[in-house]
Amino acid sequence: MIEIRNLSKSYSSKVEVLTDVSITINEGEIYGIIGHSGAGKSTLLRCINGLEGYNSGSLVVMGQEVKSLKGKKLRTFRKDLGMIFQGFNLLKRKTVFDNVALPLQVWGWTTPKVRNRVNELLQLVGLEDKAKVKPSSLSGGQQQRVAIARALALNPKILLCDEATSALDPKTTKDILQLLLKINKELGITIVVVTHQMEVVKDICEKVALIEGGVIRAEGKSKDLFLNPGVSLKKFLGEEDESEVLPSEGTNIKIFFSDGMSKDTLITSMARELSIDFSIVWGKLEKFRESVLGSLVINVTEENKQLVIDYLEKNQIVWEVL
Numbered sequence: 543m544i545e546i547r548n549l550s551k552s553y554s555s556k557v558e559v560l561t562d563v564s565i566t567i568n569e570g571e572i573y574g575i576i577g578h579s580g581a582g583k584s585t586l587l588r589c590i591n592g593l594e595g596y597n598s599g600s601l602v603v604m605g606q607e608v609k610s611l612k613g614k615k616l617r618t619f620r621k622d623l624g625m626i627f628q629g630f631n632l633l634k635r636k637t638v639f640d641n642v643a644l645p646l647q648v649w650g651w652t653t654p655k656v657r658n659r660v661n662e663l664l665q666l667v668g669l670e671d672k673a674k675v676k677p678s679s680l681s682g683g684q685q686q687r688v689a690i691a692r693a694l695a696l697n698p699k700i701l702l703c704d705e706a707t708s709a710l711d712p713k714t715t716k717d718i719l720q721l722l723l724k725i726n727k728e729l730g731i732t733i734v735v736v737t738h739q740m741e742v743v744k745d746i747c748e749k750v751a752l753i754e755g756g757v758i759r760a761e762g763k764s765k766d767l768f769l770n771p772g773v774s775l776k777k778f779l780g781e782e783d784e785s786e787v788l789p790s791e792g793t794n795i796k797i798f799f800s801d802g803m804s805k806d807t808l809i810t811s812m813a814r815e816l817s818i819d820f821s822i823v824w825g826k827l828e829k830f831r832e833s834v835l836g837s838l839v840i841n842v843t844e845e846n847k848q849l850v851i852d853y854l855e856k857n858q859i860v861w862e863v864l
């Protein structure tokens with residue numbers, strides 16, 4: 543759906559904002575681009591929808607090299623890409639209905655068709671009773687729902703979200719993320735989410751790219767990266783390096799927990815079955831999309847090491863000796 547290869551961009555001739563960026567976003571995915579402020583996330587998003595050009599590399603969206611699109615071709619291309627922002631960007635003087643109707647009117651839809659479509663969209667985002675009010679009388683979460691309805695008006699194939707939940711409280715953030723998930727599942731729209739919040743990635747993104755100083759530092763399935771983050775992601779998450787806090791005596795074994803695996807059952811059964819003592823010396827378990835994922839480090843004596851490894855192997859548990 544979106545194929546980015548060796549993309550580089552600078553605003554002035556000296557400073558590169560994106561350097562050699564390569565990522566692939568497949569149709570139907572929810573893809574997260576995460577990084578600190580100033581990392582280049584918004585710039586990358588703006589390159590995807592043709593609002594910004596790029597100096598080198600290639601950026602192909604739905605089979606078209608974005609840089610080559612001009613005039614009517616570019617406008618038609620943009621129709622397939624909806625976008626929402628941190629600040630919602632609604633027109634304050636217009637009603638909720640008129641805000642959502644705007645893109646349809648620009649594209650020359652007739653009044654009855656506009657009415658039907660806007661009502662359908664307001665229903666989708668749960669705001670059918672707010673059609674006549676102005677955005678200023680709505681909460682932040684409701685305003686973002688209006689913005690989502692407007693972004694979906696022309697039936698885009700891709701929805702680009704630029705820090706769409708950064709101005710919202712945690713509960714409202716969850717609600718908006720659930721709405722994005724529903725849009726992805728029910729309408730089959732590919733969603734690209736730019737964010738600095740790991741929670742957003744954990745809640746809805748199947749894949750993620752970590753960007754720092756315009757360079758992609760880590761990329762892959764969110765679950766895999768979260769289970770076994772590299773140095774860059776750990777730094778981004780502000781996580782301690784577990785090797786610094788582990789005991790120097792005995793053997794430290796890291797056990798990875800993934801979907802459907804109960805950590806309690808594993809730990810208690812292993813202790814019971816092997817009849818050995820070990821201590822849990824480090825751990826990280828968190829809710830990730832619908833499952834609990836994470837890892838624990840146990841410390842075992844040298845003589846029990848092989849017993850534990852054999853047990854983990856037999857039970858097909860992913861492990862590593864640190």
Ligand SMILES: Nc1ncnc2c1ncn2[C@@H]1O[C@H](COP(=O)(O)OP(=O)(O)OP(=O)(O)O)[C@@H](O)[C@H]1O
Pocket residue numbers: 553554559577578579580581582583584585586705
């Ligand atoms: N129009 C512009 N002209 C010149 N420099 C720009 C422009 N837009 C962004 N930049 C610079 O490019 C770099 C990346 O900015 P960008 O907005 O893409 O980062 P970001 O990761 O989205 O951060 P934020 O979340 O704070 O917007 C920053 O150093 C920024 O100052």
